[in-house]
Amino acid sequence: MSRDLWEREYVTHSISSSTNTRPSHGADFLRRHLPSIARVAGPPRLLDLGCGGGRNAAVLAETGLAIVGMDFAHRPLLAARTRLGPGPARLVQASMKASLPFRTGAFSLVTAFTSLENVTEDDRLRALGREVRRVLCPGGLFFAYFLTPEDGYYLPLIDRDRDGRNLTFDPVTDLRQRVYQVAELSALFAPSFTLVASDRFDFPDVRSGGVHQRRLATALWQRRPGADGPA
Numbered sequence: 001m002s003r004d005l006w007e008r009e010y011v012t013h014s015i016s017s018s019t020n021t022r023p024s025h026g027a028d029f030l031r032r033h034l035p036s037i038a039r040v041a042g043p044p045r046l047l048d049l050g051c052g053g054g055r056n057a058a059v060l061a062e063t064g065l066a067i068v069g070m071d072f073a074h075r076p077l078l079a080a081r082t083r084l085g086p087g088p089a090r091l092v093q094a095s096m097k098a099s100l101p102f103r104t105g106a107f108s109l110v111t112a113f114t115s116l117e118n119v120t121e122d123d124r125l126r127a128l129g130r131e132v133r134r135v136l137c138p139g140g141l142f143f144a145y146f147l148t149p150e151d152g153y154y155l156p157l158i159d160r161d162r163d164g165r166n167l168t169f170d171p172v173t174d175l176r177q178r179v180y181q182v183a184e185l186s187a188l189f190a191p192s193f194t195l196v197a198s199d200r201f202d203f204p205d206v207r208s209g210g211v212h213q214r215r216l217a218t219a220l221w222q223r224r225p226g227a228d229g230p231a
């Protein structure tokens with residue numbers, strides 16, 4: 001089960017995000033979009049999906065929004081609690097593959113830093129998009145930082161399926177994941193969100209004893225008004 005694999009990862013630390021204390025490149029992008037975030041007139045609360053050890057939380061706090069971190073693994077949440085201190089940040093253990101345990105319209109911003117890769121099936125991703133839309137206020141923003149098929153570590157691990165999905169199996173972590181293009185994710189989220197900005201990040205990185213040229217992308221989507229919920 002992937003939750004056990006993630007619990008193990010937070011002991012073995014083979015992925016940089018499980019040991020890195022610096023915020024990810026995605027956080028730089030988010031910082032540039034703080035004015036758009038500030039314009040959302042909604043509840044002053046942010047949800048970070050797959051928050052891990054909470055290394056992006058300091059940057060997220062700059063948005064001025066109260067932080068709720070969610071992860072399905074227990075071990076990283078303990079680390080996040082230590083990192084965030086006894087302050088107001090709330091941490092919740094729950095899966096992105098189920099209904100989100102939050103009320104409708106509770107957040108102005110939902111973020112996912114290298115966690116959407118774990119939702120590999122189109123239907124589950126569409127369902128997650130609907131859930132994220134539900135917990136966002138009207139005009140709310142959804143941000144993701146994610147691995148792309150051109151990423152130098154994952155490229156040789158890609159097993160493209162008949163439907164063109166770039167699935168990966170990493171023999172170091174035993175994790176099955178999926179890498180995405182911005183357009184692919186935007187199409188899956190299209191009923192719930194409109195893309196407002198995106199970017200690409202290329203950088204060298206040491207992983208599993210080798211240096212790899214990484215390529216990740218960011219996307220910022222805005223909640224679409226619609227008939228299935230608040231406008």
Ligand SMILES: C[S@@+](CC[C@H](N)C(=O)[O-])C[C@H]1O[C@@H](n2cnc3c(N)ncnc32)[C@H](O)[C@@H]1O
Nearest residue numbers: 006017050051052071072073095096113115118
């Ligand atoms: C690569 S780590 C990123 C952690 C953190 N966002 C960061 O940037 O440091 C992916 C995180 O997603 C979590 N995760 C994986 N699948 C999940 C799921 N179905 N529901 C909730 N969290 C999940 C893992 O436990 C892990 O903490």
